[in-house]
Amino acid sequence: MAINNQHNMSASARLVAEARKHQTDREKTYRGQALKMYPWVCGRCSREFTNANLQELTVHHKNHNHDDNPADGSNWELLCLYCHDNEHSKYEEMRFGSAKQEQQDNSGGSHNPFAGLADLLKK
Numbered sequence: 386m387a388i389n390n391q392h393n394m395s396a397s398a399r400l401v402a403e404a405r406k407h408q409t410d411r412e413k414t415y416r417g418q419a420l421k422m423y424p425w426v427c428g429r430c431s432r433e434f435t436n437a438n439l440q441e442l443t444v445h446h447k448n449h450n451h452d453d454n455p456a457d458g459s460n461w462e463l464l465c466l467y468c469h470d471n472e473h474s475k476y477e478e479m480r481f482g483s484a485k486q487e488q489q490d491n492s493g494g495s496h497n498p499f500a501g502l503a504d505l506l507k508k
């Protein structure tokens with residue numbers, strides 16, 4: 386039987402865990418700020434949101450830099466999941482030209498149920 390010494394969590398593992406926690410905290414903060422600042426309406430399709438479906442309303446960074454969070458909210462835009470996905474595929478196409486990106490970037494850890502839908506509608 387292997388003995389797992391939980392007290393000896395390596396320093397680097399601890400740093401990673403802390404960095405992750407900070408990132409989550411920061412995201413919560415700018416999302417919370419943006420939701421306070423702007424009406425709960427998608428900036429593209431004007432869909433309205435309530436507490437019941439608020440998780441489908443996302444905060445988009447206009448300059449696509451998630452670390453750029455000015456307090457006046459000038460870099461934020463509230464978009465529904467679908468429009469947000471669209472906004473990012475446009476941006477990817479701009480950046481990578483006609484090279485089709487089949488790979489989904491799931492580094493954020495959140496699954497986007499509309500990712501496939503966006504492709505269907507483009508045709």
Ligand SMILES: [Zn+2]
Nearest residue numbers: 427430465468
């Ligand atoms: Zn929308």
Ligand SMILES: [Zn+2]
Nearest residue numbers: 444445446469
């Ligand atoms: Zn975005």
